[in-house]
Amino acid sequence: MIEIPVRSGVSLRSLRQRDAAAMHQLIIDSRTHLDRWLRWSAALQSVDDVSEFVMMFEKREAEGAGFHLGMWTEDGLAGGVVCWHIDQLNRNAEVGYWLGATFTGSGLASAAARTVVGYLFESVELNRVEMQCGVPNLRSRRVAERCGLKQEGIRRESHWITDRFVDHVMYAALCKEWMDELDAAT
Numbered sequence: 001m002i003e004i005p006v007r008s009g010v011s012l013r014s015l016r017q018r019d020a021a022a023m024h025q026l027i028i029d030s031r032t033h034l035d036r037w038l039r040w041s042a043a044l045q046s047v048d049d050v051s052e053f054v055m056m057f058e059k060r061e062a063e064g065a066g067f068h069l070g071m072w073t074e075d076g077l078a079g080g081v082v083c084w085h086i087d088q089l090n091r092n093a094e095v096g097y098w099l100g101a102t103f104t105g106s107g108l109a110s111a112a113a114r115t116v117v118g119y120l121f122e123s124v125e126l127n128r129v130e131m132q133c134g135v136p137n138l139r140s141r142r143v144a145e146r147c148g149l150k151q152e153g154i155r156r157e158s159h160w161i162t163d164r165f166v167d168h169v170m171y172a173a174l175c176k177e178w179m180d181e182l183d184a185a186t
């Protein structure tokens with residue numbers, strides 16, 4: 001189980017089977033907002049679908065191959081930070097994030113994603129962390145940029161999102177850049 005504090009009243013904790021109903025409700029309440037940009041939400045229609053999705057990440061977490069952390073606030077589950085895969089050989093990982101529509105606009109996703117990037121560099125000792133954002137998904141791109149990742153290029157039609165292929169921007173940070181930034185900030 002991964003548990004990481006983010007800021008006052010907000011923490012990240014691995015999603016588990018018992019969270020499936022809360023996650024399902026959050027997805028239903030934000031269906032249009034999420035399905036527009038996420039590669040996975042449209043496939044999750046029932047609590048059982050969500051349960052299976054959560055289980056897949058439980059397995060990845062147990063193998064050190066990825067994880068899905070819920071963003072927990074005083075108002076319950078607000079969203080999540082997904083680590084799709086951890087490539088142990090090349091010491092890199094890909095991170096994504098999502099929020100229920102009513103939780104946007106308060107810096108929650110940027111703070112949580114930044115916390116996870118720091119965790120992957122400092123605790124998992126990775127060399128590179130990637131984020132891929134739909135080219136027109138400007139809110140998501142701002143999160144990646146606020147986390148200090150650099151734009152590397154465009155992957156044309158790299159992901160099928162709900163009902164169409166979407167070009168994605170590849171953002172990445174390297175551990176040495178991250179540590180240099182931390183040094184500069186202290």
Ligand SMILES: CC(C)(COP(=O)(O)OP(=O)(O)OC[C@H]1O[C@@H](n2cnc3c(N)ncnc32)[C@H](O)[C@@H]1OP(=O)(O)O)[C@@H](O)C(=O)NCCC(=O)NCCS
Pocket residue numbers: 033034037038096097098099100103104105106107108109110111132133134137139140142143
């Ligand atoms: C992508 C997504 C998580 C971004 O949500 P968000 O609310 O814009 O991101 P944050 O929680 O970091 O909030 C940032 C906003 O809060 C504002 N804000 C308010 N208080 C803040 C604070 N203390 N710190 C930082 N930002 C703050 C910022 O100004 C910013 O708004 P702006 O972009 O209009 O300037 C959200 O739009 C979403 O869930 N979209 C659907 C799923 C998705 O696209 N996921 C990414 C797939 S690649």
